[in-house]
Amino acid sequence: MTGSDSSMIPFMAEIVASTPLSADTSLFRLRLDQGIADYLPGQFFQLSVPAGGEFPVSPASAADGGGELEFCVRRVGQVTSHLHSLGPGGRVGLRGPFGNGFPVAEMAGAQILLLAGGLGIAPLRSLLHYILREPERYASVTLMYGAREPAAMLFRDELVALARQERFRLLLTVDFVRDEPVDGRVCTVGLLPALLRGVKVEPAATWAAICGPPPLYACLVAELASLGFADERIFISLERRMKCGVGHCCHCALGQLLCCSDGPVFRYSAIKGITGAI
Amino acid sequence: MRPFLPEERLGSLLALLGHWGEVYGPVTTGDGVTAFRPVSDPGQLRLEYRRTLIPPKRFLLPPRETILTYSPDAGYQPLDTAQPALVLFGLHPCDLQGIAYLDRVFLEGVVDTSYRRNRQALTIIGLSCEPDEFCFCGAAGADLPAGCDLFLQRTPAGFFVTAGTMKGEEICDRSAQLFTLRQPAGTTPWHHPLADAICRGCAAGETFPDNPLWDRFAERCLGCGACSACCPTCYCYDVLEQGGLDGQAAERLREWDNCLFKSHGEVAGGVNFRRSRRERLQYRFLHKYYGFGALRGVISCVGCGRCRAVCPVEIDLAALFEGEDHDRQ
Amino acid sequence: MIRPQLAIAGLTACFGCQLTLLNCEAELPDIADRFNFTYFPMGMSSPDITADFDAALVEGAVSTPCDLETLVTLRNRSRLLIAIGTCAIFGGVAAMCNEEPRSRLLRTVYGPAADGLASFNPAPLERFVTVDFAVTGCPPERGELLATLAALLRGTFPALPAYPVCLECRSRENACLLIERNEPCLGPVTRAGCNARCPAMAVHCEGCRGPVAEANVAAELELLIAKGVSREELVRRLRRFCPEWDYEQRA
Numbered sequence: 072m073t074g075s076d077s078s079m080i081p082f083m084a085e086i087v088a089s090t091p092l093s094a095d096t097s098l099f100r101l102r103l104d105q106g107i108a109d110y111l112p113g114q115f116f117q118l119s120v121p122a123g124g125e126f127p128v129s130p131a132s133a134a135d136g137g138g139e140l141e142f143c144v145r146r147v148g149q150v151t152s153h154l155h156s157l158g159p160g161g162r163v164g165l166r167g168p169f170g171n172g173f174p175v176a177e178m179a180g181a182q183i184l185l186l187a188g189g190l191g192i193a194p195l196r197s198l199l200h201y202i203l204r205e206p207e208r209y210a211s212v213t214l215m216y217g218a219r220e221p222a223a224m225l226f227r228d229e230l231v232a233l234a235r236q237e238r239f240r241l242l243l244t245v246d247f248v249r250d251e252p253v254d255g256r257v258c259t260v261g262l263l264p265a266l267l268r269g270v271k272v273e274p275a276a277t278w279a280a281i282c283g284p285p286p287l288y289a290c291l292v293a294e295l296a297s298l299g300f301a302d303e304r305i306f307i308s309l310e311r312r313m314k315c316g317v318g319h320c321c322h323c324a325l326g327q328l329l330c331c332s333d334g335p336v337f338r339y340s341a342i343k344g345i346t347g348a349i
Numbered sequence: 350m351r352p353f354l355p356e357e358r359l360g361s362l363l364a365l366l367g368h369w370g371e372v373y374g375p376v377t378t379g380d381g382v383t384a385f386r387p388v389s390d391p392g393q394l395r396l397e398y399r400r401t402l403i404p405p406k407r408f409l410l411p412p413r414e415t416i417l418t419y420s421p422d423a424g425y426q427p428l429d430t431a432q433p434a435l436v437l438f439g440l441h442p443c444d445l446q447g448i449a450y451l452d453r454v455f456l457e458g459v460v461d462t463s464y465r466r467n468r469q470a471l472t473i474i475g476l477s478c479e480p481d482e483f484c485f486c487g488a489a490g491a492d493l494p495a496g497c498d499l500f501l502q503r504t505p506a507g508f509f510v511t512a513g514t515m516k517g518e519e520i521c522d523r524s525a526q527l528f529t530l531r532q533p534a535g536t537t538p539w540h541h542p543l544a545d546a547i548c549r550g551c552a553a554g555e556t557f558p559d560n561p562l563w564d565r566f567a568e569r570c571l572g573c574g575a576c577s578a579c580c581p582t583c584y585c586y587d588v589l590e591q592g593g594l595d596g597q598a599a600e601r602l603r604e605w606d607n608c609l610f611k612s613h614g615e616v617a618g619g620v621n622f623r624r625s626r627r628e629r630l631q632y633r634f635l636h637k638y639y640g641f642g643a644l645r646g647v648i649s650c651v652g653c654g655r656c657r658a659v660c661p662v663e664i665d666l667a668a669l670f671e672g673e674d675h676d677r678q
Numbered sequence: 679m680i681r682p683q684l685a686i687a688g689l690t691a692c693f694g695c696q697l698t699l700l701n702c703e704a705e706l707p708d709i710a711d712r713f714n715f716t717y718f719p720m721g722m723s724s725p726d727i728t729a730d731f732d733a734a735l736v737e738g739a740v741s742t743p744c745d746l747e748t749l750v751t752l753r754n755r756s757r758l759l760i761a762i763g764t765c766a767i768f769g770g771v772a773a774m775c776n777e778e779p780r781s782r783l784l785r786t787v788y789g790p791a792a793d794g795l796a797s798f799n800p801a802p803l804e805r806f807v808t809v810d811f812a813v814t815g816c817p818p819e820r821g822e823l824l825a826t827l828a829a830l831l832r833g834t835f836p837a838l839p840a841y842p843v844c845l846e847c848r849s850r851e852n853a854c855l856l857i858e859r860n861e862p863c864l865g866p867v868t869r870a871g872c873n874a875r876c877p878a879m880a881v882h883c884e885g886c887r888g889p890v891a892e893a894n895v896a897a898e899l900e901l902l903i904a905k906g907v908s909r910e911e912l913v914r915r916l917r918r919f920c921p922e923w924d925y926e927q928r929a
Contacts, residue, residue, distance in 0.1 A: 078459050080417060083424040104424075121419045122592030122599035122832055126617065147617045153834045164425050285620055312616045314588050314606075317459040318642040321585040322606070322613060325622075327635065329642035347622060380853040380880070403851050412849035568928060569897045571866035572890075573844035575854075589837045594708040594824060596831040605849060610841045611892045626894075626929055659848070661856045661866065662901055 078317050081119045081164025082106070087139065088159055092225040096145045096190065097155060098131065101163065108140040111172030112198035113280075113308055113336040117316050118142060119164030123153035127169075127313040129335070131193040133200035143193040143225065169316035170335050173198050173306055178278045183212040186291055188263055188283025192216055192225050194308050194336075195282050199233070206238045210276065213240040217263035217283075220245050224258070242266060264290040267298070274299035280336075282308040288349035292339060302340035307349065309335050309342075352521065353531035355507040359391040363438070365524050369472040369516070370434030373408075375401055385437060394439065396503065399481050400653055404581035405437055405444050409451060409467045410605070412578075416463050416588075417601040425601070427462060432470035439476040439501075442494035443486045443653035447581025448473065449496035450649050454584060458643055463603075472516060475500040476508075483654030485541035485667070502533070509533050544652055546670040551638050551648055556631075557669045567627035569662045574607035576656035576664070577633065582649040585613070608632045634666050682732035682830050685717035685752055689745040690772050690800050691738025694817040695763035696720045699735075702820050712831060717752075731756035733830050739765040739772045739800035746806060753807040760826065761803045761812040768888045768920035770816065772800035776921045811835045816886035816919060819871055839870040842890045843883050847874035855882045862907045862915065867893035888920045895927045 084101040091097045108130075110116070115129040126148075132141035146155045154163065175198075183202060187195040195214065202212050218224035224245065234241035243258040244266045259266060263283075279300055281291050288307060295305055311323035311330035318332035326345035328334065342348040354362060366372050374388040375398040383401045385408075388394055417425045440448075455464035475497035480486070494500060498517040501508035510528060512518045521528075557563070577583040587606035592599045606613060609630070614623030623629050640647040650667065657665045688696055700721060702709070715722060716729040727748070734756035740746055753759050764770040775783055776799045784792035803809050813822050825836040839846075843865035847854070855861040855877055863882035865874070869890045876883055889895075895916075902912055916923050 079462055080427055081425045119425070119590075121421075121425075122590060122828070123834055124590040124837065125588060125601075145617075149834050149837070151617065153832065156833050162421065162424075164419075310616055311622060312614065314586070319454060319459070319461060319584070319586070320588070320606070321608070321636065321641055324632065324636065324641045327639055327641055327645045332642050347628070378851065380851075381858065382851050382853050384851045401851075403849065407849070412846075569894070569900070571842075571844075571894045571897055571901070572892065573842050573866040575844055575848050578845055578848040591825055591836060592828040592832055594705055594712065594828045594831070596712060596828070605845065607841065607845060612840055659854065659857070661854070662897060 078166060078169075081117070081125075081166050084163055084165050086157055086159050086161040086163065089155075089157075092143065093223050095147070096143060096223075096225060099142045099144060099154065101140055101142065101165070103138040103140075103165070105138075107136060107138055108134055110134050110140070110168035111175060112201045113172030113194050113306075114168035114170055115194075115313070115316070115331075115335055116142075116165050116167035116169070117313075118144075118154070119166070120150055120153045120157070121162060121164065124150045125164075125166075125314075126150050127316065127331075129194035129197065129308070131196045133197050133204065135204075143190065143196070145190055166316060169313075170331055171333070173280055173308075173336050175201060178202075179208050180210065182210045182273060182277040184272060184277050184279040185212065185214040185216075186263060186267065186279060186281045186283070187214065187216045188287040189218060189223070190225070191282035191284065191287070191308070193282075195280060196226060198280060199239075203233060203236065203239060206236060209238065211238050211240065213242065213270070213272075215242045215244070215263060215266055215270070217244045217246065217266065217287075220247055220249055221258070222249075227258075242270065262290075263287065264294040267291065267294045272298060274301070274304065278304055278306065280306045280308070285310070285349070292349065302343055303338055305339035307337050307339055307342070309337060309349070311335075350530040351533050352510045352525075352528040353507055354501070354510055354528055358507070358527045359394075361527050362524055363388065363391055365527075366436045366438065366472070366474070366520070368523070369520070370436045370470070372436045372438050374438040388438070396439065396476070397479070398439070399478070400441070400443075400484070400655055400658070402655075402659070403579060404447055404653065404655065405440055406447065406451060406581055406584065408435060408437065408471060409448070409455075409464055410584055410586070411467075413602060413604040414463065415600050415602050419590075419599040419601065421597055432466050434470050434472070436472040436474065438474045440473055440497065441476060441478040441653070443484065443651040444581050445473065445475050445494045445496045446486070446651040447653070450582045450644075450647070450651070451584060452496065453644060453647075472520075473497045473499075475513075477502045480541070481654070483658045484652055485543040485547075485654065486652030504534070541652065543667055543671065547638065547648065547650065547667060550670040555670070556635065556639075560669055560672070562669055562672075563627050563630065566630050566664045566666075567625065570609065570626050570630060570664055571661060572609050572611075572626065572629075573661060574609050575659040575661070576666075577607045577609060578605060579655040579659045580637075581651055581653055581655070582637070583607075608636065630664075630666065634669070637666065680732070680831065680833065681712060681714060683714045683716055683729060685727070685729075685731045685734040685756060686715070686721065687717065687734065687736050687748055687752060688720060689736065689738030689748060689766070690741040691763065691765045691770070693720055693737065695737040695766075695815075698817040698820050699823055702824060705824055709827060713827070727751055727755070729755065733758040733760055735760045735762050735826075736766055736803060737763045739769050739802060740806055741772060741797055741800035743796050749803060749807055758810045758830075759803070759807060761809045762818055762823070764814055764816040764886060764888055764919050765800070766803050767809075767812045767814055768922070769800050769802050770919055773802075773921040774918055776800065813838065814869055814887045815871065822871055840891050841870050842866050842893075843868045843870045843872065843874050843877070843887075846870045846872070847877045847883075850874055850878055852877050853880070855880070856901070856905075860905050862902045862905065862912065864898070864915065866890075867895055867898045884918060885916060886919050889923060892929050893923075893927065894929070895923055895925055897928060899925060
């Protein structure tokens with residue numbers, strides 16, 4: 072899956088399962104017609120729905136040497152709605168992987184703090200799965216995940232099950248509660264930055280990775296800074312309107328950096344001074 | 350002494366260039382617009398032209414093109430049509446520089462196969478020019494600007510000819526009987542003060558965030574996109590897909606996009622990363638004068654003057670470097 | 679593949695939008711193959727509005743109780759409602775004189791018979807019902823109509839141009855009527871998709887496809903007023919296809 076052709080021409084895959092995760096979000100498991108799905112957590116693909124179009128999306132799974140991978144997609148526009156209308160057996164195209172993922176080699180040995188808001192859980196689930204495959208290579212991993220409300224929380228059961236592992240600490244929070252009562256043992260009510268404030272971390276020995284809706288970044292970065300995190304130890308996965316994925320179409324610049332080829336995972340220190348980056 | 354093509358033999362050169370493809374040169378269309386069109390007779394050529402409305406990028410990155418087709422059996426396939434060979438005659442140094450820049454974008458790093466096919470079909474013949482009140486390139490007077498197979502330095506009696514590539518050498522060999530030898534008169538490279546101001550400003554990293562011109566530009570910008578459509582180094586594109594009425598097949602198209610349009614910075618769910626016209630103009634400024642991604646630090650403004658000439662409301666981003674508005678109203 | 683059940687209706691309009699569809703002669707056999715036409719008064723002899731529809735394509739503005747009844751019926755019976763043409767989206771030509779008293783307009787046209795007519799100011803569909811998708815144009819481009827039908831087969835909508843006419847006009851290498859000829863061209867504020875048909879024939883854009891997203895209407899007016907066109911004339915021109923521009927809008 073490298074070289075210019077696989078960058079420009081989608082290779083085909085089949086939907087083997089689509090699992091609703093919330094009212095508007097499903098997990099699509101795809102099987103490539105040929106080859107192995109090889110990618111790093113945080114990298115992205117361009118997913119094509121034939122006759123619908125393409126959109127950039129990061130896998131929610133970690134590469135496992137096989138030909139399958141998972142994408143978590145919210146029904147939000149024409150193309151994603153089109154994808155949601157396809158069931159198992161549906162045909163889609165993929166280009167990629169593109170961009171820079173999380174620097175997993177650099178992260179080894181340290182404590183990992185994952186901060187996810189809403190759909191931002193997808194690339195961090197990829198990173199989490201990657202880490203939990205060999206948990207002994209990391210000192211510890213903490214996932215703090217905030218969703219709008221209990222019904223919008225994705226992968227809750229899976230995450231709670233994973234949290235039985237010794238090295239994985241899970242903290243869930245929701246912005247508000249409408250109908251469904253929250254299980255106080257696993258989930259609190261409040262915003263993610265507030266949750267972060269009450270947690271003990273060792274900033275100098277920890278890598279933080281953030282992914283969430285645009286307004287979340289500035290709050291979380293400020294909170295991390297006040298906890299003593301250096302800008303270099305914070306990684307942010309950003310979303311832009313990437314059309315090509317290879318640095319050509321120029322829709323996704325932040326400052327002079329292109330989200331598709333210089334990102335989408337950036338070290339905070341690299342984008343700190345850029346107006347409008349977060 | 351250098352090879353010299355007397356003006357009256359231009360027709361013979363054009364005929365000979367026909368071996369390398371259909372010859373397009375600058376002509377005046379029925380609409381009164383200067384454009385690259387097929388030429389067979391040197392009489393049609395506007396050798397003294399200033400600039401075409403649309404730069405030669407249209408031969409490399411057409412306004413709208415099908416890039417892939419889809420069928421359930423074959424999946425996505427590149428468009429398998431050979432590009433007919435074209436000779437672009439009479440490109441000015443600014444446009445040559447524009448093509449050289451696009452080559453860096455689309456051929457270095459990940460290769461854009463459609464661009465490469467179009468590029469390989471081209472033979473490029475450059476032509477020296479005289480500046481007017483809109484243009485400000487710094488390259489006039491150079492013997493051989495970048496990116497052309499052959500360059501013609503115009504004098505009152507004809508053209509000094511320089512080959513820039515193997516293909517150019519081949520053209521020279523094949524047309525040797527048309528040339529005489531002449532001593533070139535020394536041309537004096539000239540520097541436009543604006544080109545100098547841009548280079549100085551960019552070297553200092555100036556983005557003029559507090560300049561009141563931004564607000565004045567944003568207030569009157571119509572968002573028509575002409576500046577970028579007519580820019581030889583603007584290459585933003587959008588990708589769309591259209592299904593066929595058979596319910597099976599589909600085509601993927603790409604078309605020129607434009608950073609002045611509202612949709613350019615939008616992502617799913619309605620978030621727009623460039624909400625205001627001011628931000629869009631600043632995006633354009635940053636791209637033109639500072640470059641994005643792999644071409645960070647490369648000034649892509651080639652000084653052709655098109656954006657200044659085609660803006661209905663006389664917005665000139667380069668004016669930021671001079672600190673004065675060119676609005677003549 | 680789904681075989682959508684279609685309704686195609688015309689309200690207060692010239693029926694040119696529906697005619698555009700009928701003029702797609704080469705594609706009609708394909709269309710007839712893949713869609714069920716159940717309610718299409720202009721194109722069939724016994725239309726049935728009591729069916730359930732996958733999509734209703736509606737042309738025209740709403741200006742009579744009868745229009746409104748048809749519209750509401752289609753909205754209730756159809757999963758998707760698609761406005762086709764400028765009248766259905768903006769009010770269009772029918773709404774050109776909406777600021778004048780309706781009764782006077784009616785008397786001018788129908789004389790004494792006007793008094794018995796139930797008619798109100800022509801208004802776009804959106805004023806009364808939820809519209810799922812719109813294909814603009816007076817009439818719409820056949821390519822855009824066909825793309826919409828093709829998308830309906832897959833249960834989706836096509837991506838249609840949302841940028842101004844100028845982009846298409848420039849890329850066709852037309853002379854700029856605003857700059858070169860000083861003509862009051864509405865291209866910069868008008869939605870593209872027509873491939874700049876009029877400017878390509880040296881006729882300035884009349885804005886028949888309606889306002890582009892975030893049109894800088896105020897700057898366009900300033901520009902044209904500076905070229906010597908009166909504000910009244912410009913407002914009259916803009917109102918021809920869309921009665922409700924915001925003349926102060928800049929972004």
